[in-house]
Amino acid sequence: MTDAEHTRLLVEVSTDYYLDGLSKVEIAKNRGISRFQVARLLTEARDAGIVRIEIAAPAHLDAGRARRLAERLGAQEVVIVPGADDRDTTREALARELARVMAARVSSGATVGVSWSRTIEAAVRTLGTLPPCDVVQLVGALPVHGSGNSLELIQRFTTMAGVRTWPVWSPLLVGDPATARGMRQQPEIAAALDRADALDLAVVSIGSWNATGSTVYPQVTEAERRAATEAGAVGECSGRLFDTRGRAVVTPLDARVVGVTLDQLVRTPDVVAIGYGTEAAAGLRGAVLGGIATVLVMDDAAAVELEHLLADPPAGILDHL
Incomplete structure (x- = not known):
């Protein structure tokens, strides 16, 4: 057998096995050789580079992908969770991962700020327990149909031994700035919001500034809505708006919010932010650029869109990356 004929045999046997799915026994029978000869030919084909095997992990299992995203953004960590066919299932998967990330970061004696979203609410339900610590409610209540609110969420922490809570007994949004100022001056609310000046960890949600994302x-x-959009708002966190670079967008709406400020989050050393869906990507990027978030937990759809945004950033964004 000439070298060319032997090489052709390597290609044909490899095609039979790897592409056509024939077993070694079947190949041996078809070609009149032993299955041990087939095995040696397949090994030789791999050693010669005729067969190259690539293992590509699914995107959500690719730790290198998450690490690259974190490095490109300047985040401490990025966690990517596989998405599902419906938002509820995706939210539950994100909640479980958020609970894991949160539990790993809470140390005994820490002051932990917790905002509200449906995902954060679900995460707290699966959290189990925490070391003795202070948990600060970062926003007033904003009841949403089909779910709880921040007041109900903070009450879950009261069942954990050694955990002290600092509630905010107020709506997130009130009717006018004067009412908001009055609420923020109430002793219990003022005490909670003051505690937000010295957080060790915060857990927040990042939404996009539109009807479905916030x-x-x-x-x-x-x-x-129009005033905020015209001022450049792309993201929302705890009722506070920010632009593509994570800079605060201050409109009359801001004066009606009872809750943590973006400045307080920026001063917090560790802020875990959750976001999911394609539309959340711009807000997640802005949150890291503005120092609002240090760790991102997202689904694959948000990660894909974020990768696209980083590959083709708007003018001026590159100066911050």
């Missing part, structure tokens, strides 16, 4: 957006007037 629980706040549907609660405000069309004039307030």
